[in-house]
Amino acid sequence: MSLQILNTLTRTQQEIIPRGGLGHTLSLYTCGPTVYSYAHIGNFRAYVFEDLLQRHLQTRGFIVRRVMNITDVDDKTIRGAVAAGISLAEFTQPFKEAFFADAQTLRLLRAESYPEATDPVQIARMMSMITTLMERGHAYQAEDGSVYFRIASFPNYGKLARVDLEGQRPGQRVASDEYEKEAVADFALWKSWVPEDGGVGWESPWGKGRPGWHIECSAMATGLLGETIDIHCGGVDNIFPHHEAEIAQCECAGHGVAPFVRYWMHCAHLMVEGSKMAKSQGNFYTLRDLLAQGWTGREVRYALISVHYRASLNFTREGLGAARTALARLDAWFLRLTEAAAESATSDPPDQSIEGFFTALDDDLNISGALAVLFETVRESNRMMDQGMLTPAQARGLLEWYGRVNGVLALEPDQSADQLPVEVQQLLDDRAAARSAKEWKKSDELRDQLAALGWLLKDTKDGQRISKS
RNA sequence: GGCGGGGUAGCCAAGUGGUAAGGCCGGGCUCUGCAAAAGCCCCAUGCGACGGUUCGAUUCCGUCCCCCGCCUCCA
Numbered sequence: 001m002s003l004q005i006l007n008t009l010t011r012t013q014q015e016i017i018p019r020g021g022l023g024h025t026l027s028l029y030t031c032g033p034t035v036y037s038y039a040h041i042g043n044f045r046a047y048v049f050e051d052l053l054q055r056h057l058q059t060r061g062f063i064v065r066r067v068m069n070i071t072d073v074d075d076k077t078i079r080g081a082v083a084a085g086i087s088l089a090e091f092t093q094p095f096k097e098a099f100f101a102d103a104q105t106l107r108l109l110r111a112e113s114y115p116e117a118t119d120p121v122q123i124a125r126m127m128s129m130i131t132t133l134m135e136r137g138h139a140y141q142a143e144d145g146s147v148y149f150r151i152a153s154f155p156n157y158g159k160l161a162r163v164d165l166e167g168q169r170p171g172q173r174v175a176s177d178e179y180e181k182e183a184v185a186d187f188a189l190w191k192s193w194v195p196e197d198g199g200v201g202w203e204s205p206w207g208k209g210r211p212g213w214h215i216e217c218s219a220m221a222t223g224l225l226g227e228t229i230d231i232h233c234g235g236v237d238n239i240f241p242h243h244e245a246e247i248a249q250c251e252c253a254g255h256g257v258a259p260f261v262r263y264w265m266h267c268a269h270l271m272v273e274g275s276k277m278a279k280s281q282g283n284f285y286t287l288r289d290l291l292a293q294g295w296t297g298r299e300v301r302y303a304l305i306s307v308h309y310r311a312s313l314n315f316t317r318e319g320l321g322a323a324r325t326a327l328a329r330l331d332a333w334f335l336r337l338t339e340a341a342a343e344s345a346t347s348d349p350p351d352q353s354i355e356g357f358f359t360a361l362d363d364d365l366n367i368s369g370a371l372a373v374l375f376e377t378v379r380e381s382n383r384m385m386d387q388g389m390l391t392p393a394q395a396r397g398l399l400e401w402y403g404r405v406n407g408v409l410a411l412e413p414d415q416s417a418d419q420l421p422v423e424v425q426q427l428l429d430d431r432a433a434a435r436s437a438k439e440w441k442k443s444d445e446l447r448d449q450l451a452a453l454g455w456l457l458k459d460t461k462d463g464q465r466i467s468k469s
Numbered sequence: 470g471g472c473g474g475g476g477u478a479g480c481c482a483a484g485u486g487g488u489a490a491g492g493c494c495g496g497g498c499u500c501u502g503c504a505a506a507a508g509c510c511c512c513a514u515g516c517g518a519c520g521g522u523u524c525g526a527u528u529c530c531g532u533c534c535c536c537c538g539c540c541u542c543c544a
Contacts, residue, residue, distance in 0.1 A: 011473090031544075039544090046544040074542070162472060163540065187542080213542045235544030236474080242542070268474065269538065276537080306492075307482075310474070312537060318480060322493035329492090332507060360483090368483040372491035382508060386499090440502055447504080458506045465506080 003060050003362045005053075005231075006310065008239060008264035009160055013364055016263060018062070019230055025063045027225040028054065029261075031217065031234040031242075032068040032114065035095035036076035038286040041300070041315060042270050042277055044106055046235045048301060049267040049309040049365075051108045053233065055408045056361045068111040069220045070096060072118050073200065074213055082198040088118070102287045105297035106304075107410040115220040117211065126211045126219040127204055129253045130189045138252040142180035145192030145207045149214075151185050154248045160264060161240035187245050188212035214245035218260075222250055228258040236266045270304075270313040277315075290320075298411055299323045305409065308367055326375075331413050333378045334402065337395050340385055344392030350377075350401050357405055374405060420466070424455060428464060431457075 002015040018026040030050045033039045039047075050066075057064050071077075072092040081091035096116075103110075115122055130147055133139035138153045151157045158164060193201040193208040201208040211219075221229055227250065234243060243264065250260035269276075272283035290300055302323035307313040341347075354377050360369030381398055384390040406412055420428070431446040447457050450466070458465045 008473095033544090034542090043544050049544090071542095076542095161539080164471070233544095237539060237543055239473085240539060245542090267544070269544065271537075303481095311482085312474075314481075316480080318493075322481070325494090326492055329507090336507085366483075368481095368491070372483065375491055379509085386508060435502095438502075444503070456505075459501075459504085460506075 003057070003062075004364055005263060005265055006364050008266050009261070014263065016057070016062075016231070019228055019258075019262065025065050026057060027230045028057075028064055028066040029217075029221045029225055029229050029232045030066060030068045030111065031232075031238060032070050033095075033099050034071040034074055034076060035092045035099060036074070036080050037095060038098050038288060039102060040277070041272075041285045041287065041290065041304075042235075044102065044287060044300075045270045045304050045313060045315075046233070046267050047103065047108055048106060048304040050233050051106075051410075052305055052309070052361075052365060052367070052408065053231075053265070054109055055410070056358075056365065059358065059404065059408050060362070065225065066109075066111040067113050067115065067221065067224045069217055070099075070114050070116045071213065071216060072096065072116050073210055073216075074117075078197055078200050078210075081200070082196065088200050098288075105287060105291070106301050107298065113224060115224060117216040117220070122216070122220055122223065123202055123211065125223045126215045127190075129215060129219055129222075129249065131205065132253045133189065133249065136252060138248075139189055140182065141206050142182075144180050145209065146180075146188050147190035147206050148181055148186040149189050149245065149248060149252075151183055151187075151248065154252055156251065157185075157248050158244060160244050160247055163240060163244070185241075187214060187241060189215050189249070214242055215249055217242070218246045218249040218253075221246070222254065222260070227254040227260070229261050231263045231265060232261040233265045233267070236268055239264075239266055265309075267309040268312040270315045272315050273317070274314060285315075295320050295324075296414060298414065299327060302327055302411060306367060306371060309365060327411060327413075330374075330378065330411065333382060334399075334412075336385060337381065337399055337402070340390055341392050341395035341399050344396045346393050347396035347400055348391065348393040350394070350397045354401060358408075361408065377401075424450065424453060424466070427453075428466065432464060435459075 004013045004015050006012070007014050016026070018024040028050075030047070033043060050068075054064055054066055073088060077088060077092055081088045084091055117123075130139060133149065134141075134147070136153075137150070139147055139149050141147045189212050190204060190206050190209050191212055192206070193210070197210065201210055221232070232243070232246075247260050254260070271277060272281075272285065275281055275283060277283055277285070287297070287300060291297070299320055300323075303315065303319050304313070306323070354373055357370045357373040357377075360366040360373060363369070377398070381390060381395075384394075427446050427450055431443050431450075434440075434442040434446065450457050454468060456467050458467075
């Protein structure tokens with residue numbers, strides 16, 4: 001089966017074929033963060049989905065060129081900078097750094113580039129696009145100095161979201177401060193400077209101002225990936241108006257031959273404990289919040305990745321707990337398999353059926369089906385090891401398979417490079433000695449001492465295993 | 470109102486016109502000096518409601534109910 005995804009544009013499932021044909025580079029544009037604050041767990045749901053997509057594409061042999069933008073100028077960033085009395089760059093810098101740190105914690109693959117909206121190169125490209133749109137009659141400057149996209153000039157507007165502008169005539173929704181626009185739905189390409197913008201602004205042919213949000217993505221996407229992009233991802237809330245606007249801008253400013261994007265993919269939102277995540281409800285989490293609660297990046301990753309991207313995800317404490325338990329099971333299985341394979345230099349290929357992990361993902365990233373294959377394989381091979389029926393070569397074959405599986409899931413245990421504290425190591429050594437002398441009472445006392453220090457001890461047939469409790 | 474996504478066991482969640490994957494929780498057992506851990510087994514005559522088509526529907530059709538999102542630069 002070929003790799004297929006549900007294309008928002010056509011609302012049908014389609015095989016992914018790069019623009020240049022199979023074997024050619026596949027361009028992937030993923031909407032990135034607006035760095036006015038720490039990204040929240042809902043943002044990361046989208047990024048984890050995109051990571052799964054990229055990893056699976058690569059596993060299937062696609063050569064992926066991915067770009068993710070950083071929006072570092074908009075209403076919120078300006079408001080934050082002005083409120084803090086610092087420059088826009090000073091304000092956004094820590095949030096940019098936090099974003100990359102969080103992305104690493106969640107094991108997200110790096111994109112090829114992370115263009116920033118305030119980059120002079122990008123600003124210049126935005127102005128160039130706006131100029132073209134003006135020249136072609138797709139944009140106009142209003143009385144307030146702002147430049148707007150003239151939606152009436154683009155009959156295809158609404159094709160992605162399938163909205164009918166006829167049904168949204170100006171009326172109850174006209175904001176009082178938008179009187180200068182020709183039509184309500186016209187959106188800003190260039191926002192003219194206002195006092196609230198403080199020191200933020202760029203000189204342009206239309207006066208001092210700043211770019212509109214939609215034009216940022218349009219300019220960065222086409223500038224780095226070309227006028228036609230293969231796949232463009234984002235959250236469902238971006239379908240309208242953001243992505244609709246991007247289509248309008250790109251297809252009107254470009255050479256007009258090809259579509260801006262060939263495959264649109266959108267992930268659903270997540271909820272927290274059954275409710276919409278909102279600051280007012282007190283269920284608004286950043287990754288940092290979760291780490292502070294004792295969860296690890298890979299546990300959060302598992303919780304986010306294990307629900308199909310188009311289904312709304314109910315993010316709960318129970319779900320995180322389930323992630324922790326399931327990961328522990330995978331870890332234990334991997335360790336056991338590694339030991340079973342130790343004496344084998346060769347590997348026997350596993351049953352072909354476990355390739356079902358990948359064919360499930362081929363079907364619009366059916367992660368549930370894929371995980372089912374993984375856990376069935378875990379149970380079946382555990383059963384064989386219980387019975388002493390799994391040969392070392394078979395174990396090695398399974399390990400190699402799991403290596404490919406993990407290339408997509410990225411759920412391996414964290415590297416615990418840290419040395420054990422000296423006193424802990426001493427207690428462990430003492431206990432090992434006591435155990436070999438069968439001094440159970442002393443052994444138990446030492447275990448209690450370790451527990452008091454915050455260490456959890458487990459006796460396995462290969463000796464003591466310790467972890468932080 | 471318009472557009473879109475959903476309602477499957479306590480929770481999360483696949484899937485098929487032919488009698489319900491997987492994960493977590495729970496129960497049982499095995500192993501172990503004990504404990505913990507780990508492993509195996511069990512766990513929905515039922516798939517929002519009501520009609521219809523069919524030999525047979527959770528899966529197809531119709532009607533209805535409920536949840537979530539977008540239509541206000543929020544993933």
